[in-house]
Amino acid sequence: MCAVSNDSLDTFHAPSPAGADEARPSLIGIDRTGLQGMLAEMGEKPFRARQLWQWIYHRGARSFADMSDLSKDLRQRLEARYTLERPAIARQQTSTDGTRKWLLDFADGQQAEAVYIPEDDRGAVCISSQVGCTLTCKFCHTGTQLLVRNLTPGEIVGQFMVARDSYGEWPSPTDATRMLSNVVLMGMGEPLFNYDNVAQAVRIIMDDEGLSLGKRRITLSTAGVVPLIHRAGAELGINLAVSLHAHTDEVRDRLMPINKKYPLAELMAACRSYPGLSNARRITFEYILLKGINDGDDDARALGRLVAGIPCKFNLIPFNPWPGSGFEPPSGNRVMKFSNILNDMGYSAPVRQPRGQDILAACGQLRSDSQRVPRHQQPWHPEYQGPSA
Structure with missing residues (x-):
């Protein structure tokens, strides 16, 4: 069977949502390759990505300060740039x-x-x-x-x-x-x-x-x-x-x-x-x-x-x-x-x-009160005028 991309399907596409703290995105959801690239840009060696991965996904760290086998300098630089926020x-x-x-x-x-x-x-x-x-x-x-x-x-x-x-x-x-x-x-x-x-x-x-x-x-x-x-x-x-x-x-x-x-x-x-x-x-x-x-x-x-x-x-x-x-x-x-x-x-x-x-947690019962925002009212749209008063 031929594999197709989502672009050929009836899917609603939008860029990733703007975060509450856009200057410090969460590392949750970044894969190994992404972590390696991020740390390389910070001048760190590749093995640091494995350490960071294990802290995030094996130990469930909520704070960079807890990452005891990373240097204090690296922990501070990570804290300045990123978060570990879950939903x-x-x-x-x-x-x-x-x-x-x-x-x-x-x-x-x-x-x-x-x-x-x-x-x-x-x-x-x-x-x-x-x-x-x-x-x-x-x-x-x-x-x-x-x-x-x-x-x-x-x-x-x-x-x-x-x-x-x-x-x-x-x-x-x-x-x-x-x-x-x-x-x-x-x-x-x-x-x-x-x-x-x-x-x-x-x-x-x-x-x-x-x-x-x-x-x-x-x-x-x-x-x-x-x-x-x-x-x-x-x-x-x-x-x-x-x-x-x-x-x-x-x-x-x-x-x-x-x-x-x-x-x-x-x-x-x-x-x-x-x-x-x-x-x-x-x-x-x-x-x-x-x-x-x-x-x-x-x-x-x-x-x-x-x-x-x-x-x-x-x-x-x-x-x-x-x-x-x-x-x-x-x-x-x-x-x-x-x-x-x-x-x-x-x-x-x-x-x-x-x-x-x-x-209301049984099969077919899940629902939230979120409403679809019109495209022109989303922050990534060129006609966006900012939040309404």
Whole structure:
């Protein structure tokens, strides 16, 4: 499959947001090459980049003053030029089931949400890739918020680091001891519509001298941006989850307008060619069950036939209600019947138990109050007149 750049897709592009302290940008989100170049300009030797990397991403340093194996002079010069700021926590909520959600402020005042979903001995951090979303999937609360902008690599990595801060997981623990054991790019936005920034963030998260999360512990969820699915698998090698939710183009067109551009036949072909696919490394098909729309016995059987031959498993999600959605979840018996039919066809089809519903942290419920700013009112636009009175 031919790999294409984001420039050929319907993506909202804007320069990186202006920071609250433009003279001192944060180093969070800068990759190894960037750190090496920055330190070379400061007259430092290449090994300093490795030391700085480990302080930032392995030890989670919040201050240059803490970097004891760097000279005092270098620490002072770094302090004068840069910060180690993560996104700021505007609001933190913890559900009765232990799920924790953060509403995060970015330097330009925009906001996005991230969620930690705990299990018995581990848990996943669900992070966002955009402020808002351009896809307008009918069952998704995030889709009611227009796309504001893409998140930068630092804003994406920073969400995971905020979660690490919250649970005190510094320095980076081993796989056997970490609570925050997985990352899922399943929050606000479509990750493949912000591919370059997402890819840089993922590489930082995977680096074994930093945050050190293996590629098998990172999952990218897409609504079906077909031209970039193969590229993500070839370049990043991470797990793929696909938001499917229907077995016909007619129903999927209604639920997910992106299907009109990339219909099911193209999506299934992209899934079949995903690099590294095997029975040991399967695609996850996410399927939100909507009462009376896609939850019948015939729907289950047709769904199994649609994905035949693809090493895969299903993640069945009873619809999580949100105000004004217009959808309802099926009964518990209907959900189990759907799951059993897929099981009988040879598929793993567990039902995901809703988590964090009392704080609107469940699948499809994330949303912020950020509003898309008209282009001429953004600081980078040539007609920008400054902030209004």
